[in-house]
Amino acid sequence: MTLPLPLIRESFLQARALWVVVFLLTAWPAQAQEIKLEAENATRNGVTVGNSLAGYSGTGYVQGFDNSFAKNVTFTVNAPAAGIYDLAIRYATPSGEKGYALEINGQRTEGMFSNVPGFATAQAGKQYLNAGTNTLVIGGSWGYYYIDFIALTPATIPLPAKPPKTLTDANATTSTKNLFSYLVDLYGTKVLAGQQENNLLQEIDYVREQTGKDPAIGVYDLIDYSPSRLQYGANPNNHSENAITWAKKDQGRGIISLMWHWNAPTDLINQSPDKLWWSGFYTRATTFDLAAALADKNGANYQLLLRDMDAIALELKKFQAQDIPVLWRPLHEAAGAWFWWGAKGAAPFKELWQIMHDRFTNHHQLHNLIWVYTAEPNKQDWYPGDAYVDIVGIDIYENSATASNHSAQWTELQTLFNGKKLVTLSETGNLPNVEYIKSFGTWWSWFAVWTGPDYIRKQPIPLLQSVFTHPDVITLDELPNWRTYGTLTGLALEEASGGLRIFPNPSANGKLTVEMTATSARATTFILLTSTGKKVASVKQKLQEGQNVVQIPVQQLPAGVYVLLVQQGKERFTRRVILQK
Incomplete structure (x- = not known):
């Protein structure tokens, strides 16, 4: 997971079924035109107009943004009709990749500006505008950037294209192929509910107590099976066995997703306050050098990498022995570099991913895995490759006072993977707004809310109930017998x-x-x-x-x-x- 961020309060957008929205939004009048607004003509708060960087539009651009949303530029947007618009932001990032916060009529979201020379255009997703006056504010998040102008055009809402029903493991088990077939068939029509589990907090039980429903996907973490944690006395508390027990509920229809906060194999700093051994998956808590370990395949540290993978393979074999497919999501959020497996850059990370894929698939003969890669915005160079990835996920923890439609992140991933890979909300700090999923067309394959008092237990109970009982959200009791469903055997x-x-x-x-x-x-x-x-x-x-x-x-x-x-x-x-x- 990423940095803890405050709870997003739900703010429902009233919308009809997706096909109705698509019809309405593709029926814009022929004369509908782009709305373009120059930043230097907007209302400025703590920021100034500059003109030293060539390539801007109009008479200048707005500069002076920092991490505070109090420093912002406010646009008044007069929309000819209510509806969903594509938002483009013309920007520059003189000091590298930056993040921005965006608020439209009080609804807040976040996005990223890539590091490019001069000015560039960021596609900031789809945004709902009221007919007449709307307020759009840009500022804060993290970074130093320039804003040149914004442009809005009436949007259409396409359904995501389905990828082929072909897994990276040609020898995948029948149940694994069947599960993937079901996920592909469901894609773009419904969203599967997931929940991150915690042995101590028992989050799935909490969801059931509040909603009467189990999630369709139980998400478990193999963190305490890391050998370097076991050396310090960590106790997994039968986490694998507990996951297997849950998967066998309701005639064995529960879907399992496994992740692994991999404690570094060695070189743990083990110093208080924030570098103790149990936080050894963080870059700050270890001096383990992945690039150096990979450079010496005969070295001790490379052998420790294999040792750790072999230990986790033993846990995964428990699931295969019970004919339980696994949505396998290792090495997550690598491009953020806050975990050691991403600290040395894209190339060592991709090599490690490919080594793991080969070792698990060929050396350990694990054929129950569906490989889920966690993408980061604007980090295409970190992608391990189509031959090693079955599903692409994104982890979203937004510091927002209102629910985000997640359209910007969805748009970016669809640009890269539409028709090639399923796209999913693999981790989130807050429950998604299902009405936004329908109206903005962000049909994640599934969502999974993080564990703990700041995440799933901080969601308003009425919201939790409404999401888990929504007709477009699939829970455990609504799953078909996916073990034989829609198999591409022919x-x-x-x-x-x-x-x-x-x-x-x-x-x-x-x-x-x-x-x-x-x-x-x-x-x-x-x-x-x-x-x-x-x-x-x-x-x-x-x-x-x-x-x-x-x-x-x-x-x-x-x-x-x-x-x-x-x-x-x-x-x-x-x-x-x-x-x-």
């Missing part, structure tokens, strides 16, 4: 069905037609499922060689996103279907 069938066409899709007239080209006569079943795996329609038909037409009855079904499962014997594949009324 790759040859899908390739042979390249002529499959579903129309109309989106469907708005209560009729759904499937055209499918068959290479030979064969009995085929077409099953329509809800996003949670409930079967709502089924048609069996013997296809003839050549083109076939199949009618799926959908007149009585409510509007929403569905999954069409096409099955021939043991072979199957899926397609997404959208019904509108």
Whole structure:
């Protein structure tokens, strides 16, 4: 996790279902134009106008920002219509990468400015504006930057593209493939609820007590299995076994995510107040040099890296022995450099990730892992590579008084990974606003709130209840039997069905037609499922060689996103279907 930050209070945006919002926001009048506002003409608080850096627009730019939000520039934005707009900020960062805070009509979020020469444009995500006057404030966070102008244009809200159902481990277990298939099918329609667990605090029990629901994903930390912690007497308290017990709840449908705050293998400083042995995963608490260890593959420190990985592999094998797939999220937040595995830069981190992937997959034959990489804004050079990553996550701890729509972070990750990888909110200090997820289209695969009194236990109980009972949030009791759900076992069938066409899709007239080209006569079943795996329609038909037409009855079904499962014997594949009324 990152630095502790105050609680974000929920501020719901009233919005309709996503497809309604998409329709409204793609129906902007043809004359709708960009709104561009120069910073030097805005209201300034503790900042000044400069013109020494070439390349600015207008008559100058605003400078003098620091870490205080009291130093800011306030824009008055007159919007021709209420709706969601794309926000671009023209900026410069003379002293390296910086962070900024943004507040629109009292709703606050945060973002990053990359370190680029001269002026550049940051895409600050999608923002909701009222018709008429709106107030937009930029300032604070951390850094010294210049603001040249802002620009807003009416936005469209696309659904995220689904990535291929192909894991980096070609030998992944059937259950692991099935879980990933379910995650891909669900992506862009619902969000899975997750919760970081703590043996002492028992956070999942707390969520259940307050909401009557278990999260769909239990997130556990293998921190105390680090050999250097065990050497000082750390007690894991059967954390792995507790996770396995929870995963077997509700007919074994609980989804497990594991992370590892890896205590440095050696060279712990072990000095008070903030460098004690138990904080040895922090850069400040160890002198362990990852780059040096990797440079000498025969050296003692490299062997200690392998020793530690082997110790964690033993824990992961406990899950594999119980046929439990794991959303495996190691080496998180590396680009922040506050953990030792990121302290020496991108290259050593990527090498360590790739070594771990190879050692776990090939040396230890662990085939129950779905590899989740935690990205940092504007840090593309830290990405280990498509061959080593299955899902991309982001950890967000925003210092905000109101709920953020997280659109800026979502937009950045979609720019890099849309159609390639699932994107998830792997760690958050606060519950997300589900109405924002719907209206801004930030369809994280899942979210997981951090543990402790400053995080999940500080969420208002009505908010906690509303999120865990929201129809667009999937909890444990709503999970399908993902072990057999939507498995891509029929790759040859899908390739042979390249002529499959579903129309109309989106469907708005209560009729759904499937055209499918068959290479030979064969009995085929077409099953329509809800996003949670409930079967709502089924048609069996013997296809003839050549083109076939199949009618799926959908007149009585409510509007929403569905999954069409096409099955021939043991072979199957899926397609997404959208019904509108």
